[in-house]
Amino acid sequence: MGSYLLRRLLIALPSLLGISVVLFTVLALAPGDPFADLALNPNVPAEVKAALRAKFGLDDPVWQRYFRWLFAMLQGDWGFSFISRVNVDTLILQRVPTTLAVIGASQLLALCIALPVGIYSAVKPYSLFDRIASSLAFVGFSLPTFFTGILLILIFSIKLDWLPFVYRADLTSTGLAWWAEQIKQSIMPVMVLGLFQGASWTRYVRSSMLDVVRLDHVTTARSKGLSERVVVMKHIVRNALIPVVTLVALTMPQVFGGAIVTEQIFRVPGIGSLLIDAILRNDTPVIMAVTFVFSCLVILFNLIADLLYGWLDPRISFR
Amino acid sequence: MNESELRRLVDAVAAGELPRRGFLERMLGLGLSAPLAAAMLAQAGVAQAQPAAPAYAPTKRGGGGVLKLLFWQGPTLLNPHFATGTKDQEGSRPFYEPLARYDTDGQLVPVLAAEIPSAANGGVAANGLAVTWKLKKGVLWHDGQPFTADDLVFNWQYATDPAAAAYTVGLYEGVKRFEKLDAHTVRIVYERPMPGWQPLSTVQLIPKHVFAGFIGAKSREAPANLKPVGTGPYLFAEFKPGDLVRGTLNPQYHQPNRPFFDSVELKGGGDAPSAARAVLQTGEYDFAWNVLVEDEVLRRMESGGKGRVVVSPGGTTEYIQLNAADPWVETEGERAHPKSRHPILSDAAVRQALTLLVDRKSIQQFVFGRAGVASVNILNNPARYNSRNLKTEFNIDKANAVLDAAGWKRGADGVREKGGRKLRLVYQSSINALRQKVQAIFKQACGKAGIDIEIKGITAAVFFSSDVSNPDTIGKFWADLQMYAFSRGPDPARFMQNFVSWEMSAKANKWLAMNRGRWVNAEYDRLFKASETELDPVKRADMFIRMNDIVCSDGHVLPIVFRPQMDAVANKLVAPLTGWDTALSAIHDWYRET
Numbered sequence: 001m002g003s004y005l006l007r008r009l010l011i012a013l014p015s016l017l018g019i020s021v022v023l024f025t026v027l028a029l030a031p032g033d034p035f036a037d038l039a040l041n042p043n044v045p046a047e048v049k050a051a052l053r054a055k056f057g058l059d060d061p062v063w064q065r066y067f068r069w070l071f072a073m074l075q076g077d078w079g080f081s082f083i084s085r086v087n088v089d090t091l092i093l094q095r096v097p098t099t100l101a102v103i104g105a106s107q108l109l110a111l112c113i114a115l116p117v118g119i120y121s122a123v124k125p126y127s128l129f130d131r132i133a134s135s136l137a138f139v140g141f142s143l144p145t146f147f148t149g150i151l152l153i154l155i156f157s158i159k160l161d162w163l164p165f166v167y168r169a170d171l172t173s174t175g176l177a178w179w180a181e182q183i184k185q186s187i188m189p190v191m192v193l194g195l196f197q198g199a200s201w202t203r204y205v206r207s208s209m210l211d212v213v214r215l216d217h218v219t220t221a222r223s224k225g226l227s228e229r230v231v232v233m234k235h236i237v238r239n240a241l242i243p244v245v246t247l248v249a250l251t252m253p254q255v256f257g258g259a260i261v262t263e264q265i266f267r268v269p270g271i272g273s274l275l276i277d278a279i280l281r282n283d284t285p286v287i288m289a290v291t292f293v294f295s296c297l298v299i300l301f302n303l304i305a306d307l308l309y310g311w312l313d314p315r316i317s318f319r
Numbered sequence: 320m321n322e323s324e325l326r327r328l329v330d331a332v333a334a335g336e337l338p339r340r341g342f343l344e345r346m347l348g349l350g351l352s353a354p355l356a357a358a359m360l361a362q363a364g365v366a367q368a369q370p371a372a373p374a375y376a377p378t379k380r381g382g383g384g385v386l387k388l389l390f391w392q393g394p395t396l397l398n399p400h401f402a403t404g405t406k407d408q409e410g411s412r413p414f415y416e417p418l419a420r421y422d423t424d425g426q427l428v429p430v431l432a433a434e435i436p437s438a439a440n441g442g443v444a445a446n447g448l449a450v451t452w453k454l455k456k457g458v459l460w461h462d463g464q465p466f467t468a469d470d471l472v473f474n475w476q477y478a479t480d481p482a483a484a485a486y487t488v489g490l491y492e493g494v495k496r497f498e499k500l501d502a503h504t505v506r507i508v509y510e511r512p513m514p515g516w517q518p519l520s521t522v523q524l525i526p527k528h529v530f531a532g533f534i535g536a537k538s539r540e541a542p543a544n545l546k547p548v549g550t551g552p553y554l555f556a557e558f559k560p561g562d563l564v565r566g567t568l569n570p571q572y573h574q575p576n577r578p579f580f581d582s583v584e585l586k587g588g589g590d591a592p593s594a595a596r597a598v599l600q601t602g603e604y605d606f607a608w609n610v611l612v613e614d615e616v617l618r619r620m621e622s623g624g625k626g627r628v629v630v631s632p633g634g635t636t637e638y639i640q641l642n643a644a645d646p647w648v649e650t651e652g653e654r655a656h657p658k659s660r661h662p663i664l665s666d667a668a669v670r671q672a673l674t675l676l677v678d679r680k681s682i683q684q685f686v687f688g689r690a691g692v693a694s695v696n697i698l699n700n701p702a703r704y705n706s707r708n709l710k711t712e713f714n715i716d717k718a719n720a721v722l723d724a725a726g727w728k729r730g731a732d733g734v735r736e737k738g739g740r741k742l743r744l745v746y747q748s749s750i751n752a753l754r755q756k757v758q759a760i761f762k763q764a765c766g767k768a769g770i771d772i773e774i775k776g777i778t779a780a781v782f783f784s785s786d787v788s789n790p791d792t793i794g795k796f797w798a799d800l801q802m803y804a805f806s807r808g809p810d811p812a813r814f815m816q817n818f819v820s821w822e823m824s825a826k827a828n829k830w831l832a833m834n835r836g837r838w839v840n841a842e843y844d845r846l847f848k849a850s851e852t853e854l855d856p857v858k859r860a861d862m863f864i865r866m867n868d869i870v871c872s873d874g875h876v877l878p879i880v881f882r883p884q885m886d887a888v889a890n891k892l893v894a895p896l897t898g899w900d901t902a903l904s905a906i907h908d909w910y911r912e913t
Binding site for chain 2: 031034038044045047049050051085094095168169267269273274280281282
């Protein structure tokens with residue numbers, strides 16, 4: 001186990017390096033620069049634009065810029081945003097709590113829907129409940145979040161005027177009032193993301209359950225006269241959840257990465273909106289940092305998923 | 320209208336025969352900006368009308384609750400000297416203040432200045448070489464330090480340090496030095512007679528005692544870049560780049576009974592339509608900045624009854640620019656070399672035909688609505704347009720006749736040609752729903768006249784960038800026509816520099832220079848040079864009108880619409896807005912009616 005972990009971590013290093021090279025090259029090849037706003041500002045003379053390009057090193061060859069970035073990164077210096085001139089790590093840290101709260105809550109909601117609904121549908125396949133749940137699940141993951149988001153705004157904000165559609169990270173109230181406001185403004189973004197994710201996970205849990213239900217050990221358990229509850233929970237669910245756990249672990253990096261579209265619609269100041277703003281303005285250091293952290297998390301959670309797999313299923317051993 | 324007529328009008332105002340406002344409106348109709356017109360009166364010794372002081376009702380400071388502002392582009396930094404675009408100038412405005420601001424008519428109104436310098440009060444030297452500013456006394460920075468002449472001088476040093484690459488440096492152009500006369504008086508000495516001294520006064524001022532250690536290359540390290548210490552009506556509370564700016568009431572603010580609101584919250588992000596919706600339909604926010612939304616949609620939202628759209632005329636004109644150089648063939652190893660001439664567009668008949676094919680009326684009616692008023696001038700406020708100098712019409716038949724006469728014959732495919740060259744043009748602009756509609760309308764009209772237009776849309780981040788390696792930038796202009804909007808302050812001098820021959824965009828200057836069309840006109844150059852030192856505002860105004868006429872009648876530029884600023888404002892909110900300054904330039908005067 002220990003040597004396996006070490007080996008995996010060592011393999012991760014070159015992959016991360018490779019990822020960073022690809023990211024950097026793609027960004028460097030992408031057209032445009034961070035100074036589009038200046039082009040139409042008659043008060044900014046050409047010398048200032050040229051000086052800025054030089055100052056930010058945009059005129060240097062790509063490989064030079066890459067190594068500068070890499071060495072700084074190795075020393076823990078993430079660089080600063082060309083647009084806001086704030087250190088990138090500060091920018092990201094500012095956005096983390098909101099992202100964790102909103103995306104985390106939506107993933108929890110998704111799990112809370114997917115597990116019971118998926119399990120119950122599989123226990124009673126092709127029942128009325130299963131049919132309704134399946135139809136809703138199909139509707140759920142067929143509708144894109146940008147559509148459901150706007151639909152919810154139209155219904156709950158504009159027609160009914162119940163919920164705000166601008167998410168504020170700076171609620172000034174305290175205590176219970178703060179929680180009430182926080183929940184009120186989080187309902188729509190969390191629902192949009194949670195229901196979408198929950199719908200697809202429901203299908204996944206159901207099919208994985210159905211695979212196990214047919215196995216011999218379940219029949220044996222039933223013939224031993226075990227209660228239905230024990231059969232389902234101990235003999236079916238535990239086995240069926242192994243692939244589900246992997247799936248959930250692999251989507252965890254998204255909790256960090258945020259949801260670009262939904263964050264934009266509800267103005268949630270998360271990592272997703274930071275990333276899209278940075279992309280639109282060609283703010284290379286921010287794009288690099290966010291995507292790089294994201295790839296680290298993907299690799300990390302892949303490893304965690306593999307480890308979990310072995311823990312859940314003792315037949316799998318690490319070599 | 321010529322110089323003598325202008326003089327007659329100025330005299331009429333001085334004699335009280337013509338109301339001041341009437342004069343301003345006539346000047347606007349001529350394509351003169353309001354501030355310029357106001358400056359003409361000031362120079363002639365006509366008393367400044369009391370700056371239309373907005374009737375400010377609140378009788379005490381505070382008590383107004385939260386002022387919630389929504390900006391679909393959130394401010395990303397709060398140091399006004401590095402404000403990339405308007406959004407950043409807006410973000411720092413609740414905290415920092417300039418010497419003066421522009422009001423709705425484009426006149427300077429003092430903020431940190433005690434009065435606006437003029438020839439009458441001795442502030443503007445007769446030879447135009449110096450302007451003396453008297454500062455308001457008793458103004459305190461947020462940390463309790465007094466605001467003095469040293470601060471004003473410091474801002475000049477800070478902005479003009481080459482290592483800082485400050486964006487405000489252009490506003491200090493022509494300044495020889497700042498002289499501190501006493502603790503509250505500063506004389507700005509210019510290298511040459513400076514008629515356009517006004518824009519400099521709108522720079523938001525930062526405190527010397529906070530930024531003194533962070534000049535030049537160290538400018539990025541100043542902690543106050545993220546925590547402004549200004550003189551403004553609100554004290555800094557919180558800043559998250561791109562998302563949020565929050566301020567609380569400044570109990571020591573230098574204007575009585577202001578501000579009305581206890582705190583201000585500026586939220587960024589999202590898109591323009593939903594920002595407009597949050598003010599006009601749901602009333603979640605009090606103010607949404609720059610609602611670039613189709614007018615039809617805005618009108619529907621306004622019917623919700625929670626807010627209104629306020630249209631503030633400023634100086635933005637959307638226009639098509641013709642390439643004077645040849646973008647398709649390399650001359651001395653460079654496409655669109657300033658020395659080359661465009662094979663098709665150098666034909667005056669083609670340019671004349673193109674001017675006849677801009678259907679401004681339809682573009683205003685079906686594309687822009689209130690957000691764009693048809694215009695044939697680049698320097699103007701065409702809401703009251705009735706120039707005698709320029710008349711352009713939309714006339715496809717006439718365009719056909721002009722092209723026929725010039726020998727452009729229609730080919731079998733309906734596209735004209737002459738000397739084996741097809742009349743085909745590439746027309747580029749940035750990607751933006753409104754612009755693509757304008758492109759389509761123009762293309763259709765041109766098609767009827769036998770001109771084949773190829774439309775090209777380029778992402779804004781690329782089109783407006785200064786990326787040397789990209790062929791699609793506005794500076795390279797490797798196409799035949801391009802369209803964009805240029806916003807400018809009230810003084811036209813900087814903008815008019817876009818058409819002078821020594822500013823030609825080329826490889827040598829990394830395509831960063833302003834004359835992107837590589838247009839050359841000796842008469843224009845001469846007029847511009849003369850205007851730079853012309854102290855008589857009437858003569859100077861006449862020069863700008865003539866420059867405008869030359870560049871437009873030549874067909875080098877096809878103005879389309881004049882674009883005022885559009886903001887959404889909640890019903891009860893009283894917010895004096897102007898198109899000449901930042902939307903929040905009068906935020907100290909904002910209040911909510913009860």
